[in-house]
Each structure stands twice: as C-alpha cells, then as structure tokens.
Amino acid sequence: MQESVMSESQETRLEPALLRLLGVLVLGAILALLDATVVNVGIDSLGKEFDSPLSTIQWVATGYLLAVAVMVPISGWAIDRFGGRAVWITGLAVFLGGSLLTGFAWDAGSLIVFRILTGFGGGVLEPTMLTLLARAAGPARAGRVMGLMSLPLMLGPVIGPVIGGVVLEWLDWQWLFFFKVPIGIVAVVLALKVVPGAEKGGGQAQPFDLRGVLLLCPGFAALMYAFSQAGGIEGFGQTRVVVGLIAGVVLILGYVIHAFGSKIAPLVDLRLFSSWGFSASVAAMFLVGGMLYSLLFLVPLYYQQVRGNGALAAGLLLAPQGLGALVGMPLAGRLSDKLGAKLLVPAGAALVAIGTVGYTQAGASSNLVVLAACSVVSGLGLGMVGAPAIASVYRTVPPSSAAGASSALMILNQIGGSMTVALVAWVLASKTLAADSLTTGFHHAFWWVVGAAVIVFLFGFLLPGRPEQQPAPEPVKESGDPVPGAA
Structure with a gap:
C-alpha cells in the first residue's frame, strides 16, 4: 500500500x-x-x-x-x-x-x-x-x-x-x-x-497542406468575422454576417472533404474526432468558451450601462470572477488526475449556473457584495470546468497528435466564445428594445448564459471518467530533449 x-x-x-x-x-x-x-x-x-x-x-x-x-x-x-x-x-x-x-x-x-x-x-x-x-x-x-x-x-x-x-x-x-x-x-x-529545443514529437518533416490552409484558415476567419459583426439589434440578419457565415461554413465543409481524401497529413487531422473521448472533451471546451467570454462581455457592461461605473471600476468589479478561477483551476486540475472530467465538469457547470442566476435578478441598486460573491462562484465553476476538460483532451490522443489536438481545441474554443458573445449581444439589444428596459435586456442575456451552463452540466456526464494509470513521463531537460531513461 x-x-x-x-x-x-x-x-x-x-x-x-x-x-x-x-x-x-x-x-x-x-x-x-x-x-x-x-x-x-x-x-x-x-x-x-x-x-x-x-x-x-x-x-x-x-x-x-x-x-x-x-x-x-x-x-x-x-x-x-x-x-x-x-x-x-x-x-x-x-x-x-x-x-x-x-x-x-x-x-x-x-x-x-x-x-x-x-x-x-x-x-x-x-x-x-x-x-x-x-x-x-x-x-x-x-x-x-x-x-x-x-x-x-x-x-x-x-x-x-x-x-x-x-x-x-x-x-x-x-x-x-x-x-x-x-x-x-x-x-x-x-x-x-x-x-526544450527538440521536444518529443517535434521536427517531423511533414508536407505542407497548402490546400488545407487555403480552406480552413479563411473559413475559420470568415466565421470569426461574422460573429464579431453580429452583435446589436440586427443580429445575424445583417448582410455581412450572413455572407461571412455562408463563406465560413462552405470553406470548412470543403476542408472536411479535403482532409478525409488527402494523401498528405491534413492541417488538422479530423480522424482525432473518431475518439468519443476527444470529441466530447473538445465540445466541452467549445461550450466553456461560450460561457467564459459571455460573462466577460456581460458583467463589465452591466456595471457600466446599468450602474454607471467607469471602465476602470467595471474592470475591478470583474476581479472576483478571476479570484474564483484562481482557486478553482489548480484544485480541479489536481483532482482531475484522480477523478477525471466526468464528475468535475458537471459540478463546475452547476456553480457557473448558480453564480450567474444572481445577475439575472440584478438591478441598478443591487448589493455589490452579493454580486461579487456570485462572480466568485461563477469563476470557481469555470475553473472546475476548464482545467479537467483541457486535460481530458490530451489524455485521449497520443503525444505525437498533441499539436493537431491543440489547433482543434483552440479553433472550437474561439468559435464557441465568439458565437455565444454575438448571441447574447443580440439578445441584450433586442430584449432591451422590446421591453424598453436596459435591466430587462441584461436579465434575458444572463439567462442565456445559465442555459449554456445547464447544457455543459448535462454534457459533462458524457466525458471520460477516472483516467487510467499511465507510466511516468520522462523528466524535462531544459533547452534540450527529455532525459532518456531517467526516473
């Protein structure tokens, strides 16, 4: 023992x-x-x-x-x-x-x-x-x-x-x-x-996937542009947004067809998604990006527009969310090595939902201490979701595929964040206009974040559970290769 x-x-x-x-x-x-x-x-x-x-x-x-x-x-x-x-x-x-x-x-x-x-x-x-x-x-x-x-x-x-x-x-x-x-x-x-100067798995002379670059990079950029322009009352109905979305989807579908038929290694290997654990983990990070960036968008804006705070004060009032994450991420990361993501992600998503509910009731004179506590809870929850989900991504792929996994993870995380921010910005603008009340608009927008947290809560149970014991990795040697054979 x-x-x-x-x-x-x-x-x-x-x-x-x-x-x-x-x-x-x-x-x-x-x-x-x-x-x-x-x-x-x-x-x-x-x-x-x-x-x-x-x-x-x-x-x-x-x-x-x-x-x-x-x-x-x-x-x-x-x-x-x-x-x-x-x-x-x-x-x-x-x-x-x-x-x-x-x-x-x-x-x-x-x-x-x-x-x-x-x-x-x-x-x-x-x-x-x-x-x-x-x-x-x-x-x-x-x-x-x-x-x-x-x-x-x-x-x-x-x-x-x-x-x-x-x-x-x-x-x-x-x-x-x-x-x-x-x-x-x-x-x-x-x-x-x-x-390290030559880490394990690096330096392989893979052919450059030019066709993949010409399809995936502008496709990703077109989607990011469309989402960045979709805020406001017109939302996703604007011509430039529709054109961006159509172009992005067509180019990415073209990349999918190319990647599965390519004779050279594709820019992002879509075969990684054949692993359920990898697909579930990356999808969770897509949703995490949505929750994180939506709160980073809505909370400072609430303090500025509803309560009349300046930019500096609004930034400082966002700090409790960072404090919660500061506690949650290292703790959840350590626990995920023993428990996996299946238990921690639903627990974290529940905390995000609970913390955000407080903002769905907030007005111009709500207690700042209560709202700060809600931000701490939300930040703690985001930390408990993010770290295990990222770790789960790399437990489901071999080290040689880590670079491709990182690209896929970052692409979906950023698309999730941009898409959800555009959605809550549209909800905020449209509900504010419909109710002629800025506070009501913020309430509806925060409820959408709560809904995303509920989806992550349910989805979290599909993630990999307790990780299998792995052999200890080779120690890292600074500015060089890992030390072979070291204990």
Whole structure:
C-alpha cells in the first residue's frame, strides 16, 4: 500500500524543470491573452486620437482577431515541422515587434496593419503552449499542469480591462501596446534557456497542406468575422454576417472533404474526432468558451450601462470572477488526475449556473457584495470546468497528435466564445428594445448564459471518467530533449 502511494506521488509530481517551463510559457501566453481585452477598452480613445469613426477603428480589434484565426490552424503543422521552441520564440518575437510598431502608428491605417502583424504572432502562442505542456507533462500529470496553465486563460481577460483602464487614466494611448514589450523581452530570454529545443514529437518533416490552409484558415476567419459583426439589434440578419457565415461554413465543409481524401497529413487531422473521448472533451471546451467570454462581455457592461461605473471600476468589479478561477483551476486540475472530467465538469457547470442566476435578478441598486460573491462562484465553476476538460483532451490522443489536438481545441474554443458573445449581444439589444428596459435586456442575456451552463452540466456526464494509470513521463531537460531513461 505504501509503495503504491509513493509510486503515485512520483508519477504525478511536477519536477522543477517542468514548473519552470510552465512559468515561462504562461508569462509569454498571458501577454497575448491580455492584448485583446486591453485594446478593446481603448477603442473609443483610439478613435478620438486618430479622428476615425467606430466603423474604421473597430478593425484594430477585428483585424487582430482575424490574424489570430489564420494562424491557429497553421500552428500545429509548424510545431511538428520546426519544433515547439522555434515556433514559440518566433511567435513571441513577431507579437512583440507588432506591439512596438503599433505604439508608433501615425494614423488609423498603420495602427490596423500593425495590429494584424501582432495577431500573426499572438495566434501561435496559445496552441504552442498547450502542445509543449501536454508533451512535457504526459497523461498522468495533464490535469495538474493544465490546471496551472489555465490560469492565464481566465485571468488574462479579467485583468486586461483593469490594465486598460489604468493606462487610459494615467498614461498616453501608446502604453496600451508598449507595456507588453519589456515583459515579452524577459519571456524571450527565459524561453531561450528553459524551453526544450527538440521536444518529443517535434521536427517531423511533414508536407505542407497548402490546400488545407487555403480552406480552413479563411473559413475559420470568415466565421470569426461574422460573429464579431453580429452583435446589436440586427443580429445575424445583417448582410455581412450572413455572407461571412455562408463563406465560413462552405470553406470548412470543403476542408472536411479535403482532409478525409488527402494523401498528405491534413492541417488538422479530423480522424482525432473518431475518439468519443476527444470529441466530447473538445465540445466541452467549445461550450466553456461560450460561457467564459459571455460573462466577460456581460458583467463589465452591466456595471457600466446599468450602474454607471467607469471602465476602470467595471474592470475591478470583474476581479472576483478571476479570484474564483484562481482557486478553482489548480484544485480541479489536481483532482482531475484522480477523478477525471466526468464528475468535475458537471459540478463546475452547476456553480457557473448558480453564480450567474444572481445577475439575472440584478438591478441598478443591487448589493455589490452579493454580486461579487456570485462572480466568485461563477469563476470557481469555470475553473472546475476548464482545467479537467483541457486535460481530458490530451489524455485521449497520443503525444505525437498533441499539436493537431491543440489547433482543434483552440479553433472550437474561439468559435464557441465568439458565437455565444454575438448571441447574447443580440439578445441584450433586442430584449432591451422590446421591453424598453436596459435591466430587462441584461436579465434575458444572463439567462442565456445559465442555459449554456445547464447544457455543459448535462454534457459533462458524457466525458471520460477516472483516467487510467499511465507510466511516468520522462523528466524535462531544459533547452534540450527529455532525459532518456531517467526516473
């Protein structure tokens, strides 16, 4: 019995090299995750600075989003072809270069172009981080590592509005972009020392799937564009939204046909979806993206529009959700290595539903302490859903397929988030107009988030249960291959 306990402890412990790798990758990835929400807070200020209408300046956010959408599918092939270390450092360097150039933009056009360049770099960071950590941790420690790694997924979008508010309150607009550069330089220096140079499964000379790129990347980007334009009273009936959705669906269906008939390795291997465990886990992350980004959209907007708070105050009032996630993710990640996702995901979804119900009753004078408690509960629930679901994805594929799994995971997570935000934005606008009450509109929008949580609760029971015991993975050697044969 004692030997069994010791064996399990040795199998799941995180050695210092792996913890350093985790820290360095999180430091770089959180910059990209902060980027979108920091800039979104400043859209109005940027429009005034460059004397540009909203229809033009919104491309600062939309252009970045579309650049990310183009790069996410390519990242899996690039990792297998060039190795995760090379892709990570290159992506981080492009991201930092684009951020620096954006701060020196002289008009709206140059601002948008440099933001697109930044998106090309940022689009490879999160999939590369997921792949490197999944390979380094192995199935036995996937839950613990993904629980710790998932913190920036939750905290980045929460902290972003706070940073954006502080910058706009005290500094010039350029610092929306400049603040990332010194942190990123530190991340690059540390990555050169810590990130393995030739991780297991990397560097394979796979042919480049050009046809897949020409189908999947613009298809994903078209869907992301359509969802980004679907908010407001006109919703999904706008011509540009309909055209974007049709183009996206047609291109992705074309990719599906191509992927199953291709003689070379497709950009994203759809055969991964033949595994029920993988399909269920990725679908759960699609729904998690919907819940997370809907709350990140609705909660600050409620504080600004219903209660009259400024951008900085609204960002600070979102912090309790991040606090809940800060507690929930590492705890759920550790537990998922023993219990699996089947128990933790429904429990987390129930907490999200309970916390969000409080906002369905909130008005202009509701108790802030109660609402903060609701946000803590929701954040705790999101953490309990996200970490086990991500870990479950990597337990259902071999290490050699981790890069393709990361691309599929990121694509569906972002589509889920964008689609649900567009839906709740349309519900908010239409119900506010119908009832002539902004508060009523928010109540209906929050109820849609509760509905999504209920779906995740039911769907969670279909996820894989307790993970099978796996052999301990080889320890990570910094700036090199895993140490063969080490205990």
